[in-house]
Amino acid sequence: MVQFAQAQFTLDGEFRPRTEYRNGFGGIIPDAADPGFGISTRIRLNTGYSTENYKFYVSLQDVMVWGGENRQILPYDQNNSFAVFQAWADIKLGEGFSTKLGRQVISYDDQRIFGGLDWAQQGRNHDAAILKYNKGKFLLDVGLAFNQDYSNPTGFQSTSTAYGTTGYFSYKTMQYAYLKQSWDSFSGSLLLLNNGFQKYEADGVTPDGVNSIQTLGTHLDYKSGDFGAALNAFTQMGDTVDGAYLLGLEFTYKASAKVGLGAGMELISGNDTTTADSEAFFPLYGTNHKFNGFMDYFYVGNHANNVGLFDIHVSANFKLNETSSLMVKALNFSGEQELASGEKSLGTELDLVYSKAFKGYALKIGYSHMFASDGMYELKGVTEAAAADVQNWAWAMLVIKPKFLN
Numbered sequence: 001m002v003q004f005a006q007a008q009f010t011l012d013g014e015f016r017p018r019t020e021y022r023n024g025f026g027g028i029i030p031d032a033a034d035p036g037f038g039i040s041t042r043i044r045l046n047t048g049y050s051t052e053n054y055k056f057y058v059s060l061q062d063v064m065v066w067g068g069e070n071r072q073i074l075p076y077d078q079n080n081s082f083a084v085f086q087a088w089a090d091i092k093l094g095e096g097f098s099t100k101l102g103r104q105v106i107s108y109d110d111q112r113i114f115g116g117l118d119w120a121q122q123g124r125n126h127d128a129a130i131l132k133y134n135k136g137k138f139l140l141d142v143g144l145a146f147n148q149d150y151s152n153p154t155g156f157q158s159t160s161t162a163y164g165t166t167g168y169f170s171y172k173t174m175q176y177a178y179l180k181q182s183w184d185s186f187s188g189s190l191l192l193l194n195n196g197f198q199k200y201e202a203d204g205v206t207p208d209g210v211n212s213i214q215t216l217g218t219h220l221d222y223k224s225g226d227f228g229a230a231l232n233a234f235t236q237m238g239d240t241v242d243g244a245y246l247l248g249l250e251f252t253y254k255a256s257a258k259v260g261l262g263a264g265m266e267l268i269s270g271n272d273t274t275t276a277d278s279e280a281f282f283p284l285y286g287t288n289h290k291f292n293g294f295m296d297y298f299y300v301g302n303h304a305n306n307v308g309l310f311d312i313h314v315s316a317n318f319k320l321n322e323t324s325s326l327m328v329k330a331l332n333f334s335g336e337q338e339l340a341s342g343e344k345s346l347g348t349e350l351d352l353v354y355s356k357a358f359k360g361y362a363l364k365i366g367y368s369h370m371f372a373s374d375g376m377y378e379l380k381g382v383t384e385a386a387a388a389d390v391q392n393w394a395w396a397m398l399v400i401k402p403k404f405l406n
Contacts, residue, residue, distance in 0.1 A: 007051045011405040014044040017398050018121070024370055024391030026296045028382040031389070039066040042121040044085065054091045061085035063121045085125060096135040103127050106143065106285070108178055109189055109219040112232050112248065115287030124285060128174070137182040145174040171195040172210050187221045191234075195284065213238035215284060217246070226254035232266075236281050244281035245269045260317040262329075266291065268299075270308025270337035280305045293331050293349040295368045295393050297376075307344075307379065308336030327353040335375060343375040361400040368393045 023035035042063050049056040062082050088102030105116040106126050117124035128145040147170075173196035180189040196210030217234025232248035250264035271280040282304050283291070292298040292311050303309070315329035333346040348371045356363045370376075370391040377384045 007049060009405060010046075010048040010050075010403075012046050012401065012403045014042065014046075015398075015400040015402075016043075016121070017041040019396045021392075021394040023388065023393065024295070025368075025393040026300065026302065028370075028372060028377060028380040028387050028391060030382055030386050032386070033388070038068075040064065040121050041066070046086075052092075054089055056089050057086060058084070059086035061123070085123060090132075096133050098132045098134075100130045100132060104130075106130075107287075108180075108191065109221070110230060110232070110250075111287040111290060112219070112246075112283055113191060113193065113215060113217070113234065113286050114178075115285065115290070117287045117289070119287065119289040124287075126174070126285075139178075139180050141176075141178040143174065143176045143178075145171070147172055170197075172198045185222060185224050189219045191218070192216055193284075211239045213241050228252040234281070240277055241279070242275075242277040243269070243279050246281045246283065258319040262313075262315040262317075264313055266309070266311040268309045268311075268336060270335060271305050272337060278305050280308060292333070293368070293370075294351045294353075294366065295349055295370055297349075297370070297380075298333070306335075307339055309346075310334040310336055310344075323357045325355050327351070327355075333376075335379070339375055339378050341374075341378055343373075343378060345373045345375050346379060347372040347376045360402075361398065364397045364399070366393075366395045366397075 017039055018041070019037075019039045021035060021037050023029055025036075029035070040063065042061065044059055044061045046057070046059045048058075060082055061084075084103060086103050086105060088100055088104040090098055090100040092098045103125050105124070106114045106128065107116045108114045115124065126143075126145055127147065128143050130141050130143040133140040174194070176191065176193040178189065178191050180187060193215040194212060195215075196212050199208045199211050200206060201208045213236060215234060215236050217232065220231040222229045228251070230248075230250045232246060234246045236244035246266070246268050248264065248266040251262065253261045255261050268283075269279050269281045271278045283299055288299045289296055292309060297303070298309050298311075311331055311333055313329060313331040315327065318326045318328075320326060329351040331349045331351070333349070335344045335346060338344055350369045350371075351366070352368070353364060353366045372384075372387070372391060374384065377387060
């Protein structure tokens with residue numbers, strides 16, 4: 001009874017419908033194709049239980065496209081309606097140590113390599129065990145994961161984790177160490193990550209070890225008054241990758257109480273087709289929608305083992321009043337490597353996002369426009385003559401997060 005009295009129980013939810021008009025989202029749309037229009041919804045029910053010795057958390061999730069499912073309940077759970085987005089326990093071990101076990105979001109720094117991918121309705125999670133140490137302004141996480149698809153009486157089965165373009169998102173094994181030290185105006189972190197992707201024999205069925213890829217790098221963050229700067233520097237190597245790298249630099253400046261400015265660049269190595277290994281870097285489990293334009297032309301289930309990217313961008317955030325703001329961002333894209341034609345220039349993207357907070361809920365409205373150059377048409381495999389004259393994307397999203405118990 002004493003433990004129950006000292007425990008804290010929380011119950012909250014999320015209702016997030018999003019309407020989208022897609023006319024070139026994720027790639028060049030041909031003129032002969034019709035734009036896409038639809039509404040998706042994410043629903044989450046989250047419950048947490050916290051005591052002096054441990055925390056327990058479960059998040060149930062349903063993601064639906066309006067009209068895209070049989071709305072009658074089918075026998076034997078054929079709808080596959082619900083999923084467990086998170087289910088973990090965080091156990092205190094003493095002296096600053098704890099361990100977090102189960103299905104969980106792994107997110108660090110600016111989410112370039114590890115992120116929760118909250119923009120995507122399904123989000124991103126990992127089934128992992130993490131040993132954590134946190135003392136003062138220093139923290140250390142050591143994480144382990146080993147993935148199987150299902151079990152049966154004869155053993156555990158593993159399918160669909162072969163190394164390849166989509167294999168980046170479905171690793172077989174993962175081990176990492178993340179260290180971070182913070183000071184008054186500066187922080188620095190170091191990430192050491194190893195992933196193993198399932199290999200198969202020539203029959204394509206019999207497992208035969210793993211292909212490994214290592215990602216090593218740092219994130220540095222500096223803030224002083226109205227000025228801020230951040231640096232990402234990562235490299236990748238492994239059985240099929242050699243000398244891949246990502247360099248990113250961001251500057252922010254608060255020009256006034258109502259205007260924030262930003263500028264930055266990101267250079268991501270591409271593949272040199274004259275060599276046996278790939279030199280193309282891939283930001284593995286980050287919130288990639290946050291980077292390289294909101295239209296998701298790069299590294300959102302695409303652009304792996306390709307020409308890389310050089311992204312230069314500027315942005316401005318305007319506080320319109322106490323409850324609303326407008327973000328404007330312009331990005332210019334080029335390949336790090338040349339395309340087959342020798343072209344590097346890919347185009348320019350413009351992103352606009354309006355945010356409005358109400359009592360108990362929020363509304364976000366966005367518009368993006370791609371001004372493609374010759375290289376983008378070549379990269380995406382659609383000729384300029386066959387492409388639609390306008391490549392754009394618009395969306396509106398309602399976010400309600402009720403707190404039932406706390």
